[in-house]
Amino acid sequence: MRKINKPVLKAAVVYPVCIATVGNSELRGRLEHCQTLINNAEIEFEAKITKGQIYTIAREIIVNGNVTYKELKNVYTAQMVQKPKGRVYYDQLLMAAPGGLCPLCSHREATTLDHYLPKSKYPRLSIVPINLIPSCKDCNTGKLADYPIGPNDETLHPYYDNIENVMWLNAIVNKTAPVSLSFNVKAPASWSNLLTNRVTTHLDCFKLNILYAAQAARRLSGMKYNLEKIYSSGAAQAGIEKYLVDEAASNAQVNLNSWETAMFRALSEDHWFCSTGFRLIG
Ligand SMILES: [Zn+2]
Structure with missing residues (x-):
């Protein structure tokens, strides 16, 4: 998970621009009366996101008594995504991806x-930038x-959570044929139980262990020839360890918690893999 600077853009700016291009004047009128509720929803989100209280935000299907969740969803999909004036804000948010x-x-x-x-489920937050x-x-x-139905279910939020500077993604070398890797969370001592649970939820929710394990399997296959060459050149186990340590250090410069960094670190520390296990790469 990478940290992104929180957008300075506010719903008070985005929402009026998006609803201005709604063609039906009766609907536009009802949407205009939601502005204060939407501004307040943004304030509530901001106040709760760092306190593990996001799960307490009420779900609803009708806003302000007469605007359906579908109508507000549509402000996002038909105005913010598709209309040029709303799209400016959409693209601005998208471009913040590191x-x-x-x-x-x-x-x-x-x-x-x-x-x-x-x-x-939270139509007031349909176009709220945060x-x-x-x-x-x-x-x-x-x-x-x-x-989320409780604080532990709240996935990481890139505008508010910063876990980039400590090592937490852990890879496990499975001594199987073919050799494979699994990924989990190894919480630093400084983390609260809540943060540990949220990071674990994040990995589960986005099925990142499956993604990372599949990517690692592919990368391992590409390494097999090179590892055998290093081993048989006379460098043996120490040569393989050095190669893997260097790769882990190089990848850590880019992202301390990428699957690549975690994979190379785990492989370099695994004596079984560096001595004989690498021959079981599929
Ligand atoms: Zn993704």
Whole structure:
């Protein structure tokens, strides 16, 4: 998970621009009367996101007594995504993705905006910038749960959570044929139970262990020839360890908690893998 600077953009700016292009004047009038509720929803989100209280935000299907969740969803999909004036804000938020990568998985390309709380259940947050996170399509659509029911269910939020500077992604070398890797959370001593649970939820919710294990299997296959060459050149186990340690250090410069960094570190520390296990790469 990568940290992104919180957008300075506010719903008070985005919402009026988006609803101004709604063609039906009766609907536009009802939407205009939601402005204060939407501003307040932004304030509530901001106050609760760092306190593990996001799950207490009320879900609803009608806003202000006469605007349906579908009508507010549509302000996002038909005005903010598709109309040029709203799209300016959409693109502005999307471009904040570091290196164009999805901050939720740190692996795939960010091509869309993900609603941290879904617009179908929290329609007031449909166009609130702090609820919109650059993401890849898979993270956006493949989430296991779409809303939290307790503090431990709150996935990481790239605008508010920063866990980049400590090592927490752990890889496990499975001594199988073919050799494989699994990934889990190894919480630093400084973390609270809540943060540990949330990071674990994040990995589960976005199925990152599956993504990382598949990527690692592919990368391992590409390494087999090279590792055998290093070993048989006379460098043996020490040569393999050195190669893997260097790769771990190099990848850690880019992202301390990428699957690559975790994989190379785990492999370099595994005596079985460096002595004989590498021959079981598929
Ligand atoms: Zn992603």
